Structure formats: C-alpha cells, structure tokens
Amino acid sequence: MAEASAEDLKQTPLYERHVVAGGRIVPFGGYALPVQYPTGIMAEHKWTREQAGLFDVSHMGPSFLMLNNPSGEAEADHKAIAAIIEPLICGDIANLKPGQIRYSLLLNQDGGAIDDLMVARSPITPGGLYIVVNAGTKDNDFALIEAAAGDKATLIRADGDYALLALQGPEAVNVMASEIPEATDLGFMNYGAFSWGKDKVFVARSGYTGEDGFEILVNRHEAVALWDALLADTRVKPIGLGARDSLRLEAGLPLYGHDLDSTVSPIEADLGFAVSKRRREAGDFPGAARILAEREGKLSRKRVGLLVEGAPAREGAEILDASGTAIGVVTSGGFAPSLGKAIALGFVPPDHTAIGTKLQVSVRGRAQPAEVVPTPFVPHRYFRKSA
Amino acid sequence: MTTKFTPDHEYIRVDGSTGIVGITNYAQEQLGDIVFVELPSVGKVLKKGDEAAVVESVKAASEIYAPVSGEVVEVNSLLTNEPGLVNSDPENGGWMFKIAIKDAGEIDTLLDADGYAELTL
Known part of the structure; x- marks a missing residue:
C-alpha cells in the first residue's frame, strides 16, 4: 500500500480513543488506524478467541x-x-x-x-x-x-456519517445482552435496527474472526459513547488491525487485494458457496461462462490452506511441490497465535489441493515443508439458530 | 565489557575478542511479539552490515545485521523454542549469536549507550 502522509489520512470518529488507549497508529486503506494496542497482537488475538474484542472498522x-x-x-x-x-x-x-x-x-x-x-x-x-x-x-x-x-x-x-464497530468473541453475546439486548436474538448473518442512546443502530450478527459476534453501525456522534460503553465491560478489550488480520487468517477468510484480486474467480478462491444456485442455473452473472466451466473442474489454480513448518511464509513466497518445482504463491501468511504455528493461504494447481498433500514453501531462498490442510485452520464458532 | 549499538537497533556486548549480539529493548518493543527467530549457522563468516539473523513478529519479518565483521562462534539455540525471550529479556536471555570479532577497530565506529539513547528519544 502506498504510504500516505499523516495529513492525507482520514480519521475515524474513534481516532482519539485509539490514541488515548496507546494504539500504534498506522496508515491503512487511507485511514489512520491502530495496528495494535500496548498489550500486543498475540494477547489481543487470544483475548478475542477467549473473551470479546472490540474493533474499529469504520474504514469499511x-x-x-x-x-x-x-x-x-x-x-x-x-x-x-x-x-x-x-x-x-x-x-x-x-x-x-x-x-x-x-x-x-x-x-x-x-x-x-x-x-x-x-x-x-x-x-x-x-x-x-x-x-x-x-x-x-x-x-x-x-x-x-x-x-x-x-x-x-x-x-x-454511510461511511463518514457513521462508525462501524465489530464486537467479536465467545463473550460478545453476553456483553451485547446488557448493552443492546434485542440484538442477541439475531442469528448468524442476520441484521436488524435497534435503539441505542438517542439514535438507531444497525446490528449484524457477523464478523471477520471466525467467532460469534456483532458488527454495529452507529451514528458518528454516538460512536465514542458506544465504544466506551462496550469497553466498560471487563470482558471487552480494544483490538487492532494486526490481530484482525491474524484472526481472519486462522478463520481461513480471504482478504481482498491479497487472496482476491481482479484476476481471481470465486471458484479459484474456493468461494464456490457464494455463487448461488439460482444464479448458477440461470448463468446470469458476470463471467458466468468461465466460472461455470471452472466449477466443472476446468481451472488452473485453487486457493488452499497450508500448515507451514518453521518460519512464517509471507505473501509472495513461492509454493513448491515435493520435488522443488515452483507451482504457486502464498497470498496471505503469518503466525497463527491460536495454533502456535505458521499458516498460509495460497494458490496451487488443482492436482495439488488434496488435504494432506506435502508441499514446500520458499522462505528467504530455503525450502520449508508445508502441508495442505482444511480451512478454517481454527473452527468457526458462529451462532446459527435452528430454523 | 562494553556494550555498543548500531543505528539499526542491534547491540554488541564486547568481551575481549568476542561480541554477544542481539536487539535492543527499544527494537523488541517496536517489533511486538516475536514468534520465530532464524539464527546464523555456527562458522558463518559475516561482514559488518551483512544479514545475520531474522526475527519474525506476527505481522512481519525483520533482518538483523552483523554489527561488526567476524565469524559466528555460538548461537542462542534456546530461541528456537522460546523466541519470546527476545521480548522478555532482549539484552540478556534473548541474545542471538556470539561473533569472533575480526577487526576491533570496527567497534569504535558504533554508538555508545548515550549515542544510542539519543537516537531512540
């Protein structure tokens, strides 16, 4: 990402809160946002998996x-x-x-x-x-x-006039029960409008961590009050962009601009579930000819999850087959705090995507063992209501 | 024993003709949680400024450079299983490697504690 000077960066309505909390502010997507707070990415990551993390995602x-x-x-x-x-x-x-x-x-x-x-x-x-x-x-x-x-x-x-907060983790529902109780009745991937303070907030049961949680759209004038109210609960800590990335990586969720770009199709990205049945049968979406052919197996690459031995393989690292021939590239990679191991997402030809396939990744010129594993790396814990 | 520093935040604690190399407390704070340390092999000959080791945080990899020229004579293998020592005890238990100093004159070109402190104000 191009580095913007501090003056060019937009601030979210919660910017002052991040500064006061000791957040390390970095440029991200044109905004000044905290990559981490003083406790660090590892602690923030684990807190979200065990308690509840609060994220400012107002840049979305x-x-x-x-x-x-x-x-x-x-x-x-x-x-x-x-x-x-x-x-x-x-x-x-x-x-x-x-x-x-x-x-x-x-x-x-x-x-x-x-x-x-x-x-x-x-x-x-x-x-x-x-x-x-x-x-x-x-x-x-x-x-x-x-x-x-x-x-x-x-x-x-709504960006600008509103802030977007994400409350994620196993305790998120219990925190919401005291703050916006009606929202706890939502099932995963549903949203509603609820009153909070003087205004209406829009609450979705969704997120980007693999945990149960909520994403709350709140008027910018109420944003700080809601942020503070949620953080007043001892089960909630603020979480920066660093842990947001490691959490989504463990959850096997793609990040646009890294695991997805204008050349990558939903089938290549292993997002076939997002091509709805009715649309598939009608073939009435952009690129349908390619995508439907890929669904039948005519594709040259597919996204896989890799468990990496040794040093983390970062974005851009080559993926090699067992004999050392380059066959693909890592699109997201890092250390998985919940697993204590390095993991990666990357693209390889379809004949190398079977779970258990032994591959290698090239890190600083050295080949390290890597194995194709199922994603998510860490099981999702979404709240699905029985219909 | 004197300790000298580079502008890249390595320290070298000089004990006779050997130097113990690691990263400063300031550097570990900046990097955040260290999850992996790649150490040089014993016997490797380094020139001042060569890439000697790599520390990986959750987010990124950072190179550690040789503060002086010489041969690697020992590495802190504890870091393989306990990379967090670089965070918890950077200037003692979190040391990375020992180097047989080839040219003592190079030591004099490094920063002293006051010079380094000024750099990290």
Whole structure:
C-alpha cells in the first residue's frame, strides 16, 4: 500500500480513543488506524478467541441502496432492488428474507473479483438493501453500484456519517445482552435496527474472526459513547488491525487485494458457496461462462490452506511441490497465535489441493515443508439458530 | 565489557575478542511479539552490515545485521523454542549469536549507550 502522509489520512470518529488507549497508529486503506494496542497482537488475538474484542472498522464501506419509487408491496419492491444489484454479483439477493445477509462478490466480465462484500435485505424498509464493501475498493464499488442503479435507486453512503464497530468473541453475546439486548436474538448473518442512546443502530450478527459476534453501525456522534460503553465491560478489550488480520487468517477468510484480486474467480478462491444456485442455473452473472466451466473442474489454480513448518511464509513466497518445482504463491501468511504455528493461504494447481498433500514453501531462498490442510485452520464458532 | 549499538537497533556486548549480539529493548518493543527467530549457522563468516539473523513478529519479518565483521562462534539455540525471550529479556536471555570479532577497530565506529539513547528519544 502506498504510504500516505499523516495529513492525507482520514480519521475515524474513534481516532482519539485509539490514541488515548496507546494504539500504534498506522496508515491503512487511507485511514489512520491502530495496528495494535500496548498489550500486543498475540494477547489481543487470544483475548478475542477467549473473551470479546472490540474493533474499529469504520474504514469499511457501509451503504444503503434504496428503491426510488417503491410500490409499497414488500416482495415486489425487494425483487426490484435485487434486480439492480444482482447483475453485478454472483449471489441470490431476490430470495433473501428480511434481515438476511449474504456474502457475495462483485465480478468483472471475466469473472474476476472486483471486491467481496455483504448484501442484506432490509428488515424494515421494502426495497432497501444494506451493503458493506471493503475500504480500499469502496469508491470504485460505489460508482459501479450507482451506475447500475441509474434513476431507479439511490445509494446512500454511510461511511463518514457513521462508525462501524465489530464486537467479536465467545463473550460478545453476553456483553451485547446488557448493552443492546434485542440484538442477541439475531442469528448468524442476520441484521436488524435497534435503539441505542438517542439514535438507531444497525446490528449484524457477523464478523471477520471466525467467532460469534456483532458488527454495529452507529451514528458518528454516538460512536465514542458506544465504544466506551462496550469497553466498560471487563470482558471487552480494544483490538487492532494486526490481530484482525491474524484472526481472519486462522478463520481461513480471504482478504481482498491479497487472496482476491481482479484476476481471481470465486471458484479459484474456493468461494464456490457464494455463487448461488439460482444464479448458477440461470448463468446470469458476470463471467458466468468461465466460472461455470471452472466449477466443472476446468481451472488452473485453487486457493488452499497450508500448515507451514518453521518460519512464517509471507505473501509472495513461492509454493513448491515435493520435488522443488515452483507451482504457486502464498497470498496471505503469518503466525497463527491460536495454533502456535505458521499458516498460509495460497494458490496451487488443482492436482495439488488434496488435504494432506506435502508441499514446500520458499522462505528467504530455503525450502520449508508445508502441508495442505482444511480451512478454517481454527473452527468457526458462529451462532446459527435452528430454523 | 562494553556494550555498543548500531543505528539499526542491534547491540554488541564486547568481551575481549568476542561480541554477544542481539536487539535492543527499544527494537523488541517496536517489533511486538516475536514468534520465530532464524539464527546464523555456527562458522558463518559475516561482514559488518551483512544479514545475520531474522526475527519474525506476527505481522512481519525483520533482518538483523552483523554489527561488526567476524565469524559466528555460538548461537542462542534456546530461541528456537522460546523466541519470546527476545521480548522478555532482549539484552540478556534473548541474545542471538556470539561473533569472533575480526577487526576491533570496527567497534569504535558504533554508538555508545548515550549515542544510542539519543537516537531512540
């Protein structure tokens, strides 16, 4: 990432809180954000896995896409707004239930990922979607969505006017029970609007750590009060970007710009679940020809998880087969605090993706053993309601 | 015994013709939790400024350079299983390698404690 000078960096509504808490501020996606607090990445990571971590993710791109002339008939209005976003992505939005969130990908005409994102059906407003995209890609994403919306719908950016907080970990639900109790009734990948303070907050049961947790969109004027209220609970500690990255890596979740880019398809990235059945059968999404062929096995690379012996293999490290021939590259790699071992995500040809395949990674010119293992590296602990 | 420092945050504790090399407390604070240390092999001949070791934090790898020229005569193999010693005790238990100093004159070009302290204010 290009280093921006301090003056160019945007600050989130919680910036002062990070500074006061001793956060080490770094540039990230154009924002000044804490990479860690004084206890360090390892302690923050483990705290999130055992208790509850609070993250400032206000750099992300939350937004609302609203139908301009709703008929008032909820299902018809939802179908109309779904028809605007669906041509850009591979997910089935038309069949979402009110409040349901779907992970999807914005695709180019070649089936490569422009971004990965969350799209949710409003539980309140017919013809409304809640969409959250990545920080580094948000301006381009929003421009694409606005172009698709034309005069039929309006995109309202919530970044800037709102802060986005993530509360993650096994104790998150118990913390929420005292702060926003109604939100604890949400199942994984659902969201709702709840009152907190003078305002409404939007709470999603989702996250980027593999743990149960919540992502809370709050008006910027209430953000510090909510941050402080959550941190007043002794089960909650603030967590920086460093642990956010090690947590998502252990959870096997891809990071756009690293494990995903404009050349990588959902099938290559092992995100086939995000290509919804209805869309697959209709073949009506960008790059469908390539993606459907890849689904039938015609692909040259696939994302795998690697357990690495020895030094961590970082992004860019070559992946070698057992005989030492270069076959792929690491796209994310580091140390997994929960496992005490190095792990990596990377791309290799399909005939090297079987679990248990012995490979090698090249670190500083030396080959180290690596084995293909299932992802997530650390089991997800999402809260799924029995239907 | 005198201890000297490089602007890259290595220290060398000089004991006769041998130097004990590691990273300073300031450096370990900056790096954060050390999860892996790659040490040089004993017998390796280093020139001043050569990459001698690598320390890996959760986030990144950082090179450790030889503060002076010489031959590696011993490494702290405890760090293989306990890399966190670099964080908890950087200037004693967290030392990395011992070097047979080739040219004592190079020691004089390094920073003394006051000079290094000024650098890290």
